[in-house]
Amino acid sequence: xxxxxxxxNGAGNDFVMLDNRDLSLSLTHxxxxxxxxxxxxxxxxxxxxxxxxxxxxxFRMRYYNADGGExxxxxxxxxxxxxxxxxxxxDRLNRVVFETLAGLISAEFVGDRVxxxxxxxxxxxxxxxxxxxxxxxxxxxxxxxxxxxxxxVDDLEGTEVRKLGAGLRYHDxxxxxxxxxxxVKALSPSCIAIRTYERGVEDETLACGTGMVACALVHHQLSxxxxxxxxxxxxxxxxxxxxxxxxxxxxxVTLFGPADFVFTGQVTI
Numbered sequence: 001x002x003x004x005x006x007x008x009n010g011a012g013n014d015f016v017m018l019d020n021r022d023l024s025l026s027l028t029h030x031x032x033x034x035x036x037x038x039x040x041x042x043x044x045x046x047x048x049x050x051x052x053x054x055x056x057x058x059f060r061m062r063y064y065n066a067d068g069g070e071x072x073x074x075x076x077x078x079x080x081x082x083x084x085x086x087x088x089x090x091d092r093l094n095r096v097v098f099e100t101l102a103g104l105i106s107a108e109f110v111g112d113r114v115x116x117x118x119x120x121x122x123x124x125x126x127x128x129x130x131x132x133x134x135x136x137x138x139x140x141x142x143x144x145x146x147x148x149x150x151x152x153v154d155d156l157e158g159t160e161v162r163k164l165g166a167g168l169r170y171h172d173x174x175x176x177x178x179x180x181x182x183x184v185k186a187l188s189p190s191c192i193a194i195r196t197y198e199r200g201v202e203d204e205t206l207a208c209g210t211g212m213v214a215c216a217l218v219h220h221q222l223s224x225x226x227x228x229x230x231x232x233x234x235x236x237x238x239x240x241x242x243x244x245x246x247x248x249x250x251x252x253v254t255l256f257g258p259a260d261f262v263f264t265g266q267v268t269i
Contacts, residue, residue: 001269005035006084007042007262010076012206012235014262016042017084020049020062029068031269036066042267045198045205046074048081050088059085059098061105065200073102073145075209079114079259082107087261102145115256118213119145121249126221132167139168140218144253146199147179148214152222156185156193161204165197182211184219191230191238192219206235209255216241217250228256 003025006017016035018025027035027047036044049062061081063074078100086093086109097106103119124142131137140150149168153159161183168174168181181197194215196208216229220243228242239257243250 003267003269004264005042005267006264007044008080008084008260009262010079010207010209010259011233011237011239011257013074013076013208014044015077015080016044016047017080018047018049019088020051021059023051025049031068032064033066033068034269035267036068042265045201046071046077048074048077048084050081050085053099055099057097057099057104059096061098061100063100065198067200067202069200070101071146071200073100073105073119073210075116075118075145075211075213075255076207076257076259078105078116078209079107079255079257082114082116083109083112083259100145110256112260113257114259115254118210118253118255120251121213121217121253123147124217124221124249126218128173130168130171130173132164132171135164137164137168139173140221141174141179142214142217144210144213144217146210147174147177148211149174149179149181150184150215150218151182152184152186154185156183156195159183159195161195161197165204166202169197169199169202180208180211182208182215184215186219186223187232189223189225191232192216193232195234204234207233207237209257212239213241213253213255217243217253220245
Protein backbone atom coordinates (compact mmCIF):
# COMPACT_ATOMS: atom_id res chain seq x y z
CA UNK A 1 0.00 0.00 0.00
CA UNK A 2 1.33 3.45 -0.96
CA UNK A 3 0.45 6.38 1.29
CA UNK A 4 0.59 10.09 0.54
CA UNK A 5 1.77 11.84 3.68
CA UNK A 6 2.74 15.25 5.01
CA UNK A 7 5.41 15.74 7.66
CA UNK A 8 4.78 18.58 10.13
CA ASN A 9 6.22 19.81 13.39
CA GLY A 10 4.93 21.90 16.24
CA ALA A 11 7.81 23.46 18.19
CA GLY A 12 9.98 20.47 17.29
CA ASN A 13 7.38 17.82 18.16
CA ASP A 14 7.07 16.10 14.75
CA PHE A 15 4.22 14.18 13.15
CA VAL A 16 3.18 12.15 10.12
CA MET A 17 -0.12 13.58 8.83
CA LEU A 18 -2.54 11.41 6.81
CA ASP A 19 -5.81 12.36 5.13
CA ASN A 20 -8.32 9.63 5.97
CA ARG A 21 -11.54 11.53 5.29
CA ASP A 22 -12.71 8.65 3.07
CA LEU A 23 -11.89 6.12 5.86
CA SER A 24 -9.88 4.03 3.40
CA LEU A 25 -6.96 3.61 5.82
CA SER A 26 -6.90 1.05 8.60
CA LEU A 27 -3.35 0.96 9.88
CA THR A 28 -2.12 -1.61 12.36
CA HIS A 29 -0.18 -0.89 15.51
CA UNK A 30 3.01 -2.18 13.85
CA UNK A 31 2.48 -0.18 10.65
CA UNK A 32 2.13 3.06 12.62
CA UNK A 33 5.24 2.28 14.65
CA UNK A 34 7.14 1.53 11.42
CA UNK A 35 6.09 4.83 9.83
CA UNK A 36 7.27 6.71 12.94
CA UNK A 37 10.58 4.81 13.11
CA UNK A 38 13.44 7.31 12.61
CA UNK A 39 15.76 4.76 11.03
CA UNK A 40 13.45 2.65 8.85
CA UNK A 41 10.44 4.90 8.34
CA UNK A 42 9.52 8.56 7.92
CA UNK A 43 10.38 9.34 11.53
CA UNK A 44 8.06 11.11 13.95
CA UNK A 45 6.92 11.44 17.55
CA UNK A 46 3.42 10.48 16.43
CA UNK A 47 0.93 10.01 13.60
CA UNK A 48 -2.32 11.88 13.02
CA UNK A 49 -5.30 10.92 10.88
CA UNK A 50 -7.95 13.35 9.60
CA UNK A 51 -11.30 11.56 9.70
CA UNK A 52 -15.00 12.53 9.46
CA UNK A 53 -16.60 13.81 12.65
CA UNK A 54 -18.97 11.56 14.56
CA UNK A 55 -20.48 14.00 17.07
CA UNK A 56 -21.19 17.27 15.30
CA UNK A 57 -17.68 18.74 14.96
CA UNK A 58 -16.01 19.53 11.65
CA PHE A 59 -13.54 16.61 11.77
CA ARG A 60 -12.19 13.87 13.99
CA MET A 61 -8.52 13.76 15.03
CA ARG A 62 -7.01 10.32 15.62
CA TYR A 63 -3.62 10.50 17.32
CA TYR A 64 -1.12 7.66 17.71
CA ASN A 65 2.16 7.77 19.60
CA ALA A 66 5.37 6.56 17.97
CA ASP A 67 4.92 3.12 19.56
CA GLY A 68 1.67 2.69 17.59
CA GLY A 69 -0.66 3.11 20.57
CA GLU A 70 -3.58 5.52 20.30
CA UNK A 71 -3.58 8.42 22.76
CA UNK A 72 -6.32 10.77 23.89
CA UNK A 73 -4.78 14.05 22.79
CA UNK A 74 -1.61 15.88 21.76
CA UNK A 75 -1.40 19.67 22.00
CA UNK A 76 1.33 20.21 19.41
CA UNK A 77 -0.31 17.59 17.23
CA UNK A 78 -3.64 19.39 17.51
CA UNK A 79 -2.11 22.63 16.22
CA UNK A 80 -0.57 20.74 13.29
CA UNK A 81 -3.85 18.93 12.72
CA UNK A 82 -5.75 22.21 12.52
CA UNK A 83 -3.32 23.74 10.07
CA UNK A 84 -3.22 20.55 7.98
CA UNK A 85 -7.03 20.55 7.74
CA UNK A 86 -6.94 24.20 6.70
CA UNK A 87 -4.35 23.30 4.03
CA UNK A 88 -6.65 20.54 2.73
CA UNK A 89 -9.29 23.27 2.28
CA UNK A 90 -7.03 25.70 0.41
CA ASP A 91 -6.23 27.72 3.55
CA ARG A 92 -9.68 29.26 3.43
CA LEU A 93 -10.75 28.41 6.99
CA ASN A 94 -10.53 30.76 9.96
CA ARG A 95 -11.43 28.17 12.57
CA VAL A 96 -11.98 24.43 12.78
CA VAL A 97 -13.50 22.25 15.52
CA PHE A 98 -12.50 18.61 15.85
CA GLU A 99 -13.18 15.64 18.06
CA THR A 100 -10.49 13.92 20.11
CA LEU A 101 -10.67 11.22 22.75
CA ALA A 102 -10.15 14.05 25.27
CA GLY A 103 -13.14 16.06 23.97
CA LEU A 104 -13.73 18.82 21.43
CA ILE A 105 -10.79 21.01 20.41
CA SER A 106 -10.97 24.19 18.33
CA ALA A 107 -8.16 25.74 16.31
CA GLU A 108 -7.85 29.34 15.09
CA PHE A 109 -5.30 30.43 12.51
CA VAL A 110 -3.08 33.49 12.94
CA GLY A 111 -0.73 33.52 9.97
CA ASP A 112 1.41 30.39 10.22
CA ARG A 113 0.69 30.04 13.94
CA VAL A 114 -2.27 28.31 15.55
CA UNK A 115 -4.20 28.88 18.78
CA UNK A 116 -6.02 25.83 20.08
CA UNK A 117 -8.66 25.70 22.79
CA UNK A 118 -7.80 22.74 24.99
CA UNK A 119 -10.20 20.39 26.76
CA UNK A 120 -10.95 21.28 30.39
CA UNK A 121 -8.08 20.11 32.64
CA UNK A 122 -8.90 17.98 35.66
CA UNK A 123 -7.42 15.89 38.44
CA UNK A 124 -4.83 18.37 39.73
CA UNK A 125 -2.90 17.02 42.72
CA UNK A 126 -0.09 19.06 44.27
CA UNK A 127 2.90 18.21 46.41
CA UNK A 128 3.13 14.44 46.31
CA UNK A 129 6.48 13.09 47.50
CA UNK A 130 7.42 10.07 45.39
CA UNK A 131 10.47 7.83 45.47
CA UNK A 132 11.82 7.54 41.93
CA UNK A 133 14.79 5.20 41.73
CA UNK A 134 15.93 6.19 45.19
CA UNK A 135 15.43 9.93 44.60
CA UNK A 136 12.65 11.71 46.52
CA UNK A 137 10.79 14.03 44.15
CA UNK A 138 8.06 16.56 44.92
CA UNK A 139 5.58 15.77 42.16
CA UNK A 140 2.47 17.62 40.98
CA UNK A 141 0.04 16.03 38.56
CA UNK A 142 -2.82 17.09 36.30
CA UNK A 143 -4.68 15.76 33.27
CA UNK A 144 -4.68 18.24 30.37
CA UNK A 145 -6.14 15.77 27.88
CA UNK A 146 -3.53 13.19 28.85
CA UNK A 147 -1.95 12.67 32.29
CA UNK A 148 1.12 14.69 33.28
CA UNK A 149 3.50 14.71 36.22
CA UNK A 150 5.32 18.00 36.89
CA UNK A 151 8.55 18.43 38.87
CA UNK A 152 10.25 21.79 39.47
CA VAL A 153 14.06 21.68 39.42
CA ASP A 154 16.92 24.12 39.98
CA ASP A 155 19.17 22.72 37.24
CA LEU A 156 17.04 21.93 34.20
CA GLU A 157 19.93 21.18 31.86
CA GLY A 158 21.53 18.83 34.37
CA THR A 159 18.34 16.89 35.09
CA GLU A 160 18.40 13.23 34.04
CA VAL A 161 15.17 13.48 32.05
CA ARG A 162 15.28 9.99 30.52
CA LYS A 163 16.04 8.24 33.82
CA LEU A 164 13.71 10.20 36.09
CA GLY A 165 11.08 10.55 33.36
CA ALA A 166 10.91 6.81 32.82
CA GLY A 167 10.73 6.30 36.58
CA LEU A 168 7.73 8.59 36.86
CA ARG A 169 6.10 7.27 33.67
CA TYR A 170 5.94 3.73 35.16
CA HIS A 171 5.55 4.70 38.83
CA ASP A 172 2.92 2.88 40.89
CA UNK A 173 1.24 6.23 41.61
CA UNK A 174 0.26 6.54 37.94
CA UNK A 175 -0.72 2.97 37.11
CA UNK A 176 -2.22 1.44 35.07
CA UNK A 177 -1.89 3.87 32.14
CA UNK A 178 1.23 5.71 33.27
CA UNK A 179 1.99 9.39 32.82
CA UNK A 180 4.07 11.87 30.87
CA UNK A 181 6.79 13.51 32.97
CA UNK A 182 7.81 17.17 32.88
CA UNK A 183 10.73 18.95 34.51
CA VAL A 184 10.38 22.69 34.95
CA LYS A 185 12.44 25.74 35.88
CA ALA A 186 10.96 29.20 36.39
CA LEU A 187 12.94 31.73 34.33
CA SER A 188 10.78 34.64 35.53
CA PRO A 189 7.33 34.91 37.13
CA SER A 190 5.68 34.79 33.68
CA CYS A 191 8.06 32.43 31.84
CA ILE A 192 9.07 28.83 32.50
CA ALA A 193 11.37 26.40 30.70
CA ILE A 194 10.46 22.73 30.49
CA ARG A 195 11.78 19.34 29.37
CA THR A 196 9.38 16.45 28.80
CA TYR A 197 9.57 12.67 28.74
CA GLU A 198 6.63 11.46 26.66
CA ARG A 199 4.70 8.29 27.31
CA GLY A 200 4.40 6.29 24.08
CA VAL A 201 7.55 7.86 22.64
CA GLU A 202 9.43 6.57 25.72
CA ASP A 203 12.05 9.30 25.47
CA GLU A 204 12.51 13.03 25.80
CA THR A 205 10.93 15.04 22.98
CA LEU A 206 11.69 18.58 21.83
CA ALA A 207 8.22 19.72 22.91
CA CYS A 208 4.90 18.50 24.27
CA GLY A 209 1.81 20.67 24.01
CA THR A 210 -0.30 19.12 26.75
CA GLY A 211 2.86 19.12 28.89
CA MET A 212 3.31 22.87 28.37
CA VAL A 213 -0.25 23.45 29.54
CA ALA A 214 0.19 21.17 32.54
CA CYS A 215 3.37 22.95 33.62
CA ALA A 216 1.88 26.42 33.14
CA LEU A 217 -1.20 25.59 35.23
CA VAL A 218 0.86 24.05 38.02
CA HIS A 219 3.13 27.11 37.92
CA HIS A 220 0.05 29.30 38.30
CA GLN A 221 -1.10 27.24 41.28
CA LEU A 222 2.27 27.54 43.02
CA SER A 223 3.13 31.15 42.15
CA UNK A 224 -0.15 32.91 41.36
CA UNK A 225 1.23 34.10 38.00
CA UNK A 226 -1.53 35.48 35.79
CA UNK A 227 -2.42 34.31 32.29
CA UNK A 228 -0.76 34.09 29.80
CA UNK A 229 2.34 32.16 30.80
CA UNK A 230 5.22 31.80 28.37
CA UNK A 231 6.72 28.30 28.04
CA UNK A 232 10.15 27.65 26.52
CA UNK A 233 10.65 24.11 25.26
CA UNK A 234 13.72 21.99 24.56
CA UNK A 235 13.49 22.75 20.83
CA UNK A 236 13.93 26.47 21.55
CA UNK A 237 10.43 27.74 20.75
CA UNK A 238 8.44 29.83 23.21
CA UNK A 239 4.68 29.23 23.29
CA UNK A 240 1.90 30.93 25.23
CA UNK A 241 -0.58 29.19 27.55
CA UNK A 242 -3.72 31.18 28.34
CA UNK A 243 -6.47 30.35 30.84
CA UNK A 244 -9.35 31.68 32.91
CA UNK A 245 -9.46 30.82 36.61
CA UNK A 246 -12.89 29.75 37.89
CA UNK A 247 -14.13 28.26 41.14
CA UNK A 248 -13.97 24.74 39.71
CA UNK A 249 -10.45 25.14 38.32
CA UNK A 250 -9.73 26.40 34.80
CA UNK A 251 -11.70 27.27 31.67
CA UNK A 252 -10.82 28.58 28.21
CA VAL A 253 -7.36 27.03 28.29
CA THR A 254 -5.44 27.86 25.11
CA LEU A 255 -2.08 27.01 23.59
CA PHE A 256 -0.65 29.37 20.96
CA GLY A 257 2.40 28.51 18.87
CA PRO A 258 3.86 27.29 15.59
CA ALA A 259 2.64 24.49 13.33
CA ASP A 260 5.05 24.09 10.44
CA PHE A 261 5.06 22.05 7.23
CA VAL A 262 8.29 20.12 6.69
CA PHE A 263 7.80 18.05 3.53
CA THR A 264 5.34 15.85 1.64
CA GLY A 265 5.96 12.45 0.08
CA GLN A 266 4.86 8.91 -0.59
CA VAL A 267 5.76 5.82 1.37
CA THR A 268 5.00 2.14 0.74
CA ILE A 269 4.05 -0.07 3.66
